[in-house]
Amino acid sequence: MRALACPHREYTQHVTPTPLTREERALELAALNRVRRRVAAIGFLAIIGHGVIALPIVAHHLVDDGRTSDAVILLVLTVFVTTVAIVVSRLILGRKPMTFAWALVPVAVPLVAALWIWG
Numbered sequence: 001m002r003a004l005a006c007p008h009r010e011y012t013q014h015v016t017p018t019p020l021t022r023e024e025r026a027l028e029l030a031a032l033n034r035v036r037r038r039v040a041a042i043g044f045l046a047i048i049g050h051g052v053i054a055l056p057i058v059a060h061h062l063v064d065d066g067r068t069s070d071a072v073i074l075l076v077l078t079v080f081v082t083t084v085a086i087v088v089s090r091l092i093l094g095r096k097p098m099t100f101a102w103a104l105v106p107v108a109v110p111l112v113a114a115l116w117i118w119g
Contacts, residue, residue, distance in 0.1 A: 037093050055077055055113075058074055059071035060117045063118070075113060076110070082109050
């Protein structure tokens with residue numbers, strides 16, 4: 001009995017890549033570092049984003065229980081948690097910690113939540 005020939009095994013010569021120059025290696029390492037930073041920032045935002053979303057939801061439930069002052073405290077805490085999330089993620093990415101446009105986001109999140117709760 002004769003074995004069937006596999007087409008992908010016909011040519012199996014090992015090819016070694018040409019070595020990179022110093023400049024090419026520096027560019028590759030910079031690109032790899034950029035990807036590492038982006039993955040770390042996405043992972044961090046995925047974890048802390050749960051808190052940013054959960055605080056207004058808990059505040060909504062507190063308002064339903066008649067604990068409005070506690071709900072307001074949680075919305076103020078949302079500003080703090082959102083600010084920390086933005087600053088740390090921008091530091092991970094190697095950017096300036098806060099710019100004017102990003103400074104509006106921590107204020108906008110609880111305002112939208114307040115409109116959802118009391119609107």
